[in-house]
């Protein structure tokens with residue numbers, strides 16, 4: 001490939017750099033939907049965060065950082081145990097009250113999506 005004589009060396013370098021960036025940038029903006037197992041949808045996690053603030057934060061702490069209480073550190077909840085999460089939230093566990101009367105299936109999905117963000 002011949003560079004036009006009018007281009008300075010730095011312009012050529014910039015041009016080459018632009019090509020490298022264009023080739024290496026993954027097509028994240030191409031409207032791909034995440035496959036199962038990928039990060040949860042930000043909308044769902046945001047709704048879960050709202051529920052967390054009203055129902056869970058007083059024991060599990062802001063951003064899931066427990067304020068030194070006996071409450072479980074939700075940032076460490078195993079990501080592959082959603083069933084356990086649902087059962088513990090619905091039925092309660094130890095000193096944690098049952099939430100079955102306050103949160104529905106959809107709410108639990110949202111809370112789960114939020115827990116998977118680890119509070120970030």
Ligand code: HEC
Nearest residue numbers: 055056059070071072084085088089093094095096099111
């Ligand atoms: C009154 C305080 C309190 C509130 C409010 C609370 N929790 Fe808990 N939670 C606890 C305590 C204490 C534990 C540890 C229970 C144990 O293992 O004995 C716990 C444990 C858990 C666990 C781990 C259960 C397991 O299987 O080991 C999950 C998940 C959980 N809480 C989710 C939630 C969610 C989601 C909410 C809001 C809907 C919530 N908690 C609200 C006190 C609370």
